[in-house]
Amino acid sequence: MARTVEFTDTEFMIAQGARLLEDGKTFFVGWGIPQIVAILAQKLYVPNVVQLFEFGAVGPQSVLPFVRGTMGGPQNTYRSLQWLNMNWAFSYSASGYMDYGMLGALQVDPYGNINSTYLGGTFEKPERRFAGSGGGNQVASHCWRTVIIIKHEGRRFVPKVEFVTSPGYLTGPGAREKAGLPKNTGPYRVVTSKALFGFDESTRQMTLLSVLRGLSPEGVVADMAFRPIVPKDVGEIHPPTADELRLLREEIDPSRIIIKGEMMSASA
C-alpha cells in the first residue's frame, strides 16, 4: 500500500510552482512565496533559470537558509549577474525579456485578475487594507506568462475582484490588448493549495487542470465563489516529493517560518 506524505498547504503550493518553471528561461520573482519557489526550482529543476527582482537584481542565486522578510539583502541577491535599479528591472520585463512572473493574491476572479489591495468597503475606506501592487502590476502586465499563487479558500475565488491590482484577462478575450497591454501576455496558471488551474484559450476563463492526488475535481471547486471550467479529464498532482520537502525544511527554511501552514496529506 502507498506511503502517505504529510506536508503543509504552503509546501504544496511552493512545490507546484517550482515544477512549472522551464530551464533556461527568465523568471520575474515577486515578494514572499515566489522567492521560495524560485530557490527550490533552481536547486531541483531549473539550474539555468535567470531570476529577476524588481529592485534590480538580475540572475541572483540566493544563499541558504532563506532570510525571511528580506529581498534586497546580500543573501537574496548573492552571485547576481548584474545589479541595477528598479527602472532598469522593469525595462527588462517591458521589452519582453521576462518569460515567467509569479505573484501572490488576496482574491482572483475567473479571468485571473488579481486583487492584493483591499477587502470590503471602498478603496478610500476599506475594511481591510493590504500591501497593494508593489511591482505586481508590472509583472502581470509585462511578463509572457504570469503564475498566480493563492491559498485554496473558496472566498478568495470571486466572480469579480473588488479591485484589479494586477491585470489578468480583464473582461475576457481581447480586453488586455484593447487596454493597451503587451500582446500575448496574461495569466498562465493559478497554483492553489489543492489544485492547478489554467485559462481556456477561447474564453480566457479559469479552467481546472489537475488536483492533488486523492482529491476530487468537484470537491475542489465546490466551495469556490465562481465555478471554473471543469473539463472531463482532470489531471492528478503528486504531493511534494521527498527531495522537495527535504530542501524546503532542511536547507531553505529550517526555521519553518515561511513553509508553515495547514497540514495536509496524500499518498506518495
Place this chain on the structure above:
Amino acid sequence: MARTVEFTDTEFMIAQGARLLEDGKTFFVGWGIPQIVAILAQKLYVPNVVQLFEFGAVGPQSVLPFVRGTMGGPQNTYRSLQWLNMNWAFSYSASGYMDYGMLGALQVDPYGNINSTYLGGTFEKPERRFAGSGGGNQVASHCWRTVIIIKHEGRRFVPKVEFVTSPGYLTGPGAREKAGLPKNTGPYRVVTSKALFGFDESTRQMTLLSVLRGLSPEGVVADMAFRPIVPKDVGEIHPPTADELRLLREEIDPSRIIIKGEMMSASA
C-alpha cells in the same frame, strides 16, 4: 609705450571664453574649442567649475597636454566625479543643473540661432555638409546660459541661418517658451575673434558688448551680414594674457594644432 602681444584668433576666442565662466558653476562642454576653453578656465580662473561631457563624464579634470580629436579618452575624462552615459548626461541638463553650455557654430543669426549642419543648397542636397547637432541641440535647449564661439567672418553672421541646428531665441521674445523650450534659457554671449556680443533683454537681438583693444566697434560690425545693436558704450577686451598664452602654448596644446590660426596683435 605699451608692449604689443601677438596671438592667434583661436587663442583670443579661447581666452575670452575662459574669462566668461563663473567658479562653482556647472559647464556643459561641447566638442572641440569649448574643451580647451574649459581646461584653460579651470586652470586659471574657475578651479571649482564642474564640467559635463555629453557621453557621461561628470566633473572631469583633463590631463595635459590635450589629446586632439578625442573627448571620451582617459586624458579628457580623468578624475571625473562620476562616469555615466549619454541619457544621464542630458538628464543633468534637462532638469536644470547645467549653468553654462558652450558651442561652436558655422552660422549665427541676430537671435543667436545656430547652424552647424550645412551651407548652401537644401538639407537633402547641401552644397557643403558639416557635423550637425551632435549634442549641441540639447546643450542650447537645456543650459541656462549658452555661449557661442565663432570666428569673426562677416559671412558667418547672417540675418537668418539656413538651418536651425541649435535654438537661439528663434524668432524673438517669447518664441523659445512658445516652442516648449525650458523657461529663461537661451544664448548668453557670442564670443568671436574680434568681439564679444550679448543679447538685448527686450528684443533678444545680438548686441555688441566689447571689442578687442585697438579695434573700432564700427570696424568690427562693418562686414557682418546683419547689423547687431551697437550701443553708445562699447567695452574693450584686453588681448590674451601672458598666463593664458603660456598655458595654451606650453601646457595645453604644445603641438599648436588646436590653437593655430590667423595671427593678430594688440597692445598688452
Place this chain on the structure above:
Amino acid sequence: MSRIRREGKVEFRFEHPDEFREFVRESKSRKPTDKLCAASDAVSRLVKDGDYIVYDFSSLTRGPQALIREVIRQRRKDLWIGAEFTLHESALLVGAGCASRIDVGFLGYGNYIGQAVCDGRVKVYEWTNGGLALRILAGARGVPFLPTRDLLGSDNLAVSAAKVIKDPYTGTPVCLVPALNPDVAFIHVHQADVYGDARIFGTNLFALEAAMASHRVIVSAEEIVAPDEFRKDPMRTTIPYFLVDAVVHAPFGAYPGAMPARYEIDLEHVDRLNAIRSEEQMRNYLHENVYGVADHEEFLDKRVGAARMKELRSRATIIEGYR
C-alpha cells in the same frame, strides 16, 4: 501649495518642470562645501511640515532609518510619503502623527499601517512600484511625464493621476505618469564625502533619480571618506555632490534593517515592529526608541548596544561585490 494638483478624487504632487528647474538654478549650489552635519540639524533645516519625502531603499535593507527616527523626534506634521517599500517607516511615521498621505508602492507590513488606512488616519494613492520609479525618473529627466505600458486595464489608474493617451506612432493606448519632484530625498549610503559625493554598493531603487529630482537631498552614510576617493573611481559614484544638501555620518543608520556587507538585519527588533497593533504599543515603541533617546548615537548606545552591533556586523559575511 501650488505643488499639489487634484485630478478627480486624487491629489498628486506635481510641478511644472520649469518650476523645478528654477529651484535648481536658484537653490542648489554647485560649490563643493562641507555639508557634514548632525541628523538633527539636517532635518530641522531641510524637512518642513507638509513636505513630500522619498527614500531609498527600505526599512529592511539600507533604509535611512536614523533620519526617519529624527523626523519623528522633531514631530514633523502632514508629511506625504512616496516610496516603493513603505514598510515600517510608514507605520512609524503614521503612528507618530507625522504622515498624512502615502503614495504606494508596496504598503506593508505588519497590521498597524493597514489599520491606519482603514481608520482613515492616512490617505493612500496607488501608483505601483513601477509607476513611482518612473515618476521620479521623469522628475530627474526634466520632462512632465513618462510613458509606460502597465497600469493599463487595472483599477490603480482610477486611484492615481496617471492618464491614458493614444500613442501617435502606433495608435494604441499608452499610460502616462506625471513627473514627481519630491521636497526631500533621504538616501542612506555606504560611503560619502563631506561635499555629498556618495556611493551605494549593491542594487538601489532610484537613488540617482531621486537625488536629481528632489528639491533637497539628505545623505546619511555609514562611512565618511576623502573626496579624492570618488575621483579615483568615478564608475563607483552613485550621487555627485552638487545634488546633495546635507551629509550625516550615521553608522548603523539603517538599523534595524541590514546594510549590505556591513551588518545584518536585526530580526528580533523587526519582529517587535511587526507586532505593533495598538496605539499603546506604538506609543511605547516610539517612546522607547525615538522620543526617549536624544539622538541616533544615544539610541545605539542605550537601545541596541555595542555587543548587539558587534554581532550584527559579524553576521554580515557576504561582502563579495560590495565595493
Place this chain on the structure above:
Amino acid sequence: MSRIRREGKVEFRFEHPDEFREFVRESKSRKPTDKLCAASDAVSRLVKDGDYIVYDFSSLTRGPQALIREVIRQRRKDLWIGAEFTLHESALLVGAGCASRIDVGFLGYGNYIGQAVCDGRVKVYEWTNGGLALRILAGARGVPFLPTRDLLGSDNLAVSAAKVIKDPYTGTPVCLVPALNPDVAFIHVHQADVYGDARIFGTNLFALEAAMASHRVIVSAEEIVAPDEFRKDPMRTTIPYFLVDAVVHAPFGAYPGAMPARYEIDLEHVDRLNAIRSEEQMRNYLHENVYGVADHEEFLDKRVGAARMKELRSRATIIEGYR
C-alpha cells in the same frame, strides 16, 4: 520592410513594441551557451543587407572597429547607421558602398563623409545625439516613444520623425521621439565571457540600452574572462549574457581608436583617415586595411605590427578607475 516607416520626406526605423517583444520571446535565447566565434562568423550570421546598425562608442574611443572592418570585408549593402558619433566608421562604410542611410548624431569628421552627403550617395536624417540616445532608451524600455524638451523650435524636427504634442499635465508643447529597435548592435568591451556577459570600464553612450533594444547583439572584447568573474562583481556588469548573440575575442578591436586603460589612439593612422578625400584615396585605404587582409588578426600583424601595438599599449598610462 515593415520596420521602415515614412513621415513626410522622412524615413525612420520603427516597429511596434509588441513586434519587438515577440522577436525577443521567440529569438533571444536565455540559455547560457558558448557564443565565442570569429568576427567573420558573427558578421556573416548576424548582419544582413539592409540592416539598421548601432554601435558604442566611436572610432576614436572604444569603437567596434574590427567588426566594422569585417562588415566592409563582407561587402554588406544598404546598411542604415544610427550612432551618436558617426565618425570614420561612417566614412568607411559609405566609401565601401555598405551604407546608404545615416541617422545622426554627430556627422564627422574629415571631408569625405560630408562630400558623400552632398553627392547624395548617402541619405542623412537628423535626430541629434540626445534624440538618438532617447530613441534607443525607448526601444529598451518597450515603449513606443519617450518625451523630451529639446529638438523643439529647431529645424531638426522637420528632418526627423519626432512629433510635438501638448503635454496633458502642463499644456505646454513636448517633443516625442519614436522608439528605435536596431537590427544589430556592435559593442566593443574591455571584458566578456563566452556567454556574452560584458563589462565596459569608463563612460558609455548607451551600451545597455542598445543591447536591450537591438534584435541581434555582437560583443567584441579585448579580453575573455571566466563567467564566474561577473557573479563575483555584479555592479561591474554592463550587459548580461541573455542580451548577446555573439562574442568575438578582438584584442586591439578599437584600433586605430583608443581603448581606455588598454592602449592609446593611433593618431597617425587617424590622420590618414581624416586625409581621405577622393574615391581613389578611399579605395587605397580600404584595399590596404580591409580587403587586402584576411581578418583582424592579419590586419594587426601586417598593417599595425607588434612594435606599434606595444608602443600604443605603453602610452595608456591612465588606468585609475578603469576596473
